[in-house]
Amino acid sequence: MLKAENLHCVYTSGLIKTTRKTAVCGVDLEIFPGETVAIVGESGCGKSTLAKLLVQQLAPASGEVFFEGTKLTGMNWKNLRKYMGKIQLIPQNPDDVLDPRWTVERSVAEPFVIFGGFSREEISAKVDALFAEVGLSAEHKTRYPHELSGGELQRVVIARALALKPEILVCDEATSMLDVSVQAFILAVLKEIQKKRGLGLVFITHDLEAAKAVSDRVLVMYTGEIVEEGKGVFDRPLHPYTRALMDAVRYASLEVVLPEEVGPLPDGFSGCPYFRLCREKTDACKEPQKLRNVSGRLVRCWKAK
Numbered sequence: 001m002l003k004a005e006n007l008h009c010v011y012t013s014g015l016i017k018t019t020r021k022t023a024v025c026g027v028d029l030e031i032f033p034g035e036t037v038a039i040v041g042e043s044g045c046g047k048s049t050l051a052k053l054l055v056q057q058l059a060p061a062s063g064e065v066f067f068e069g070t071k072l073t074g075m076n077w078k079n080l081r082k083y084m085g086k087i088q089l090i091p092q093n094p095d096d097v098l099d100p101r102w103t104v105e106r107s108v109a110e111p112f113v114i115f116g117g118f119s120r121e122e123i124s125a126k127v128d129a130l131f132a133e134v135g136l137s138a139e140h141k142t143r144y145p146h147e148l149s150g151g152e153l154q155r156v157v158i159a160r161a162l163a164l165k166p167e168i169l170v171c172d173e174a175t176s177m178l179d180v181s182v183q184a185f186i187l188a189v190l191k192e193i194q195k196k197r198g199l200g201l202v203f204i205t206h207d208l209e210a211a212k213a214v215s216d217r218v219l220v221m222y223t224g225e226i227v228e229e230g231k232g233v234f235d236r237p238l239h240p241y242t243r244a245l246m247d248a249v250r251y252a253s254l255e256v257v258l259p260e261e262v263g264p265l266p267d268g269f270s271g272c273p274y275f276r277l278c279r280e281k282t283d284a285c286k287e288p289q290k291l292r293n294v295s296g297r298l299v300r301c302w303k304a305k
């Protein structure tokens, strides 16, 4: 349903001394209806950038995004508008979506107003149905964002995202700011909606437990690249980085340190991006590592078996 091919994103900053940062590098991804794909990795590995590329908030430096076979990248805004409702982003922070000066009812109604073609009564009925779907009562509708709890606010954001009948929800750390019990509740709300509507869910998180609980398939990202992808990743991790990431969570180990902290890779180095930190490296890891199929799993490490 949603397919990304060889996505690259490079940020350029600074006017006089420009620096370039490759945030996403050669990512391929496919999401099927009703499927939940978790994308995990440490802070700064490119998860949010990938989310923005998928929902067309960012244009890739190269690579393509397709929705049901139609190429979205490079499409003009007028045509792209038709597809925008189909792929919706649920951000970590509700403030990114909700206007603090508006009642939450108005924020949920806004997509219907923007896309047009609905009477006031129709919009009101649709907003009521969306509030009910995410478990909010009529009493919440007339409140402003600061009058709702974090969990209630995130449910308003989900209601708004559902307005235009999306087929894919991209949840970027959507539960990270909530406490554990509320996180579990929001995940349950999302899974229920997914089941009812047959949505594809992209669940971006650094919370490996949450990723394991909700996903059918996991993608592990490191320095902008997918290093491991498939089912059962956390039961039998095949890439040394996936193992280090799991240990970091389990034992609060310092094995996972940000790549910036160990300095840049040597100029012209085209081998494994995890080379500097990997305990299992050999000279063969200085060669480029392609994602290869290891018993149904894709792994970017020649040693995986």
Ligand SMILES: Nc1ncnc2c1ncn2[C@@H]1O[C@H](COP(=O)(O)OP(=O)(O)OP(=O)(O)O)[C@@H](O)[C@H]1O
Pocket (backbone or CB within 6 Å): 011, 012, 013, 021, 022, 023, 041, 042, 043, 044, 045, 046, 047, 048, 049, 050, 206
């Ligand atoms: N607008 C930008 N300009 C320049 N660099 C950026 C910009 N946005 C992100 N980056 C850099 O790109 C890299 C990937 O950032 P991104 O936000 O995608 O990572 P992330 O995995 O989502 O991190 P986190 O989990 O902390 O949100 C980081 O090194 C970040 O500093």
